[in-house]
Amino acid sequence: MADDPYSVLGVPRDASDAAIKAAYRKLARQNHPDLNPGKPEAEARFKLVSAAHDMLSDPDKKARFGRGEIDAEGQERRPAGNYRRHAETAAGERYSPGMDEGVLDDLFADLFEARGRGGDAWRNPRGGRGGDEAYRLDVGFTAAVLGATERLTLPDGRVLSVKIPPGLVSGQVLRLRGQGSPGRGGAPSGDVLIEVQVAEHGLWRREGRDVLMELPVNLAEAVLGSAVEVPTPGGTLRVTLPRHSDSGRQIRLRGKGVAGDPAGDLIVTLRIVIGTPDAALEAFLRDWQPEHPADPRAGLDAAP
Amino acid sequence: MITMHVLLTELPGLQPDELRGWLAAGHIRAERGPDGPVFTEFDAERIRLILDLREIFEVNEAALPLVLSLLDQMYELRRRLGLTS
Numbered sequence: 248m249a250d251d252p253y254s255v256l257g258v259p260r261d262a263s264d265a266a267i268k269a270a271y272r273k274l275a276r277q278n279h280p281d282l283n284p285g286k287p288e289a290e291a292r293f294k295l296v297s298a299a300h301d302m303l304s305d306p307d308k309k310a311r312f313g314r315g316e317i318d319a320e321g322q323e324r325r326p327a328g329n330y331r332r333h334a335e336t337a338a339g340e341r342y343s344p345g346m347d348e349g350v351l352d353d354l355f356a357d358l359f360e361a362r363g364r365g366g367d368a369w370r371n372p373r374g375g376r377g378g379d380e381a382y383r384l385d386v387g388f389t390a391a392v393l394g395a396t397e398r399l400t401l402p403d404g405r406v407l408s409v410k411i412p413p414g415l416v417s418g419q420v421l422r423l424r425g426q427g428s429p430g431r432g433g434a435p436s437g438d439v440l441i442e443v444q445v446a447e448h449g450l451w452r453r454e455g456r457d458v459l460m461e462l463p464v465n466l467a468e469a470v471l472g473s474a475v476e477v478p479t480p481g482g483t484l485r486v487t488l489p490r491h492s493d494s495g496r497q498i499r500l501r502g503k504g505v506a507g508d509p510a511g512d513l514i515v516t517l518r519i520v521i522g523t524p525d526a527a528l529e530a531f532l533r534d535w536q537p538e539h540p541a542d543p544r545a546g547l548d549a550a551p
Numbered sequence: 552m553i554t555m556h557v558l559l560t561e562l563p564g565l566q567p568d569e570l571r572g573w574l575a576a577g578h579i580r581a582e583r584g585p586d587g588p589v590f591t592e593f594d595a596e597r598i599r600l601i602l603d604l605r606e607i608f609e610v611n612e613a614a615l616p617l618v619l620s621l622l623d624q625m626y627e628l629r630r631r632l633g634l635t636s
Contacts, residue, residue: 275607281600282622284629330600333593334626335634341580341593344623 252299252312264304271300281330375434380427384409384441388448391415392458392480393506399441409441413506414456417445450478456511458504463520464488479503479513486515494519552582552589561595564602573601578619 253260256270275297280290302308311317333339384399394413400406407426420442427437451458458480468475472490476483481503488498496517504511559565573579574588579597581588590598601619604610610618 272607272609275603279603279607281603284625285634330593330596331626333596334622335629337630338593339626339630341591342597342619342623343627344620 250295250299252302255295255299256303267300267303271296271304275300281334284331284335375431377428377430377435377437379437379440381440381442384421384443386411386415386443386445388446388451388453389480391443391445392451392453392504401439407439411443414511415443415445416453417443419443451480453505456505456507456509458511458513460513460515461518462498462515463518464492465520465522469493469517469519477513477515481506488517492517552584552591553595554584554589555587558590558595558598562598562602564606565598570598573598576616578615 253262256262256267256274258266258270262270275293278289278292278296280286280293283289302312308317334342380401382399382401384397386395386397389395390397390411392413395411397409397411398406399409407423409421409423411421420440423439423441425436426439429436451460453459460478462475462477464475467473468488469492470490472488472492474485474487477486477500479500484500484503486498486500489496494517498515498517500513500515502510503513555567555570558570559567570579574581578601579590579594581590581594583589600622601615604615604618608618
C-alpha cells in the first residue's frame with residue numbers, strides 16, 4: 248500500500264485542483280532528479296509526488312480512490328531521472344555543449360595536480376599562489392576594548408601595521424591579505440594570519456561587549472550617595488552614586504564598554520569597604536536603634 | 552529508434568510544431584529516417600525533461616535555451632569528473 252496521495256502532497260482531502268497542482272509543482276521543483284543529480288532521496292521523493300499528482304489530477308482515478316475502489320498504488324509511473332542516467336554516461340556527449348577541450352584539460356590537470364599536493368592547494372587550484380604565514384600577537388586589554396593599531400615585526404624584518412578592531416577576543420585570527428609568501432609565476436602572494444591573545448586585566452573583565460568591574464566605596468558614599476571617580480578603559484569618569492546604595496548594587500554606564508556601534512556598557516558593582524573603624528563609628532553603632540531592624544541573613548537556606 | 556508518431560502518442564503534452572521548433576533550434580537531435588526524423592531513448596528523455604521544465608518549473612520558450620545550456624554544462628562536468636549517481 249503506497250502513501251496516501253493527499254498526505255504526500257500535503258493537501259487536505261477537499262483541496263481544489265488548483266491547490267493540488269500548486270503543491271505538486273512546489274514539491275516536484277525541489278526534487279526533480281534531473282536537476283538534483285547525486286541526491287538519490289530527491290528521486291524517491293519525486294516518484295512519490297508524481298504518482299500522487301497523477302492520481303489526483305485524473306478526475307476518474309481521484310473519484311475511484313475516494314470511493315476506495317483503488318488504492319494509492321495506482322499504476323506504474325514512468326521512472327523519473329532517466330534523462331540524467333543517459334546524460335551522465337559517455338552517450339551524454341550527444342548534447343555536449345562543446346566546451347573548449349584545451350581549457351577543460353588544463354582545468355582538470357590543475358585540479359588533479361593540486362589534489363596530489365594536499366589540502367591548501369586544493370582550495371587554490373591555480374597552484375601558484377604563495378603560502379600563508381601564521382603569527383601570534385599579544386594585545387593589551389584596553390586595546391582590545393577600544394581598538395588600536397599594533398605593530399608586528401616579522402622574522403624577515405618587515406614591520407606590519409595591524410589594525411585591532413574593538414571587541415577582539417583571544418583566539419581570533421586576523422588576516423592581512425597579500426602579505427604572506429610571494430606567489431609563483433605572477434600568482435598572488437599568500438596572506439599573513441595573526442592569532443591574537445588578549446591580556447587579562449586586574450580591574451576589568453569582558454563579558455561580550457560589556458566590561459565589568461568592582462568598585463570599592465566607603466559607608467558614607469554608599470549611604471549618602473556622592474560623586475566618585477571611576478577608572479574606565481577610556482579614562483577616568485566622575486560618577487554620582489545613588490543614595491542608599493548597598494553592596495552588590497550594579498550601576499550601568501552606557502557606552503563605556505567595548506567601542507563600536509552599538510558600544511557595550513561598563514557595569515560597575517559596588518562593594519562597601521568599612522576599613523578600620525574609629526571610636527566615633529563604634530560609639531554611633533553602639534547607641535544606634537535602627538528604625539526598621541532587618542535580619543540580613545533572613546532567607547539564607549542551608550538545605551540543598 | 553522511435554518515430555515522431557510513437558513519440559507523440561507516448562507524450563500527450565507534446566505538440567508536433569513545438570517539437571519541430573526544438574529540432575530547428577538544436578535543443579533536440581534526431582536522425583533522418585525513411586518517414587521523417589527518428590529519435591533515440593535519450594532524445595525522448597530529453598523531450599520529457601523539456602516538458603517537465605515547462606510544466607513543473609514554468610520555464611518558458613525564451614528561458615529554455617539558457618536552462619538547457621546550463622544543464623548540458625553541468626552534465627558535461629559531471630561526466631568528466633566521473634560523478635554518476
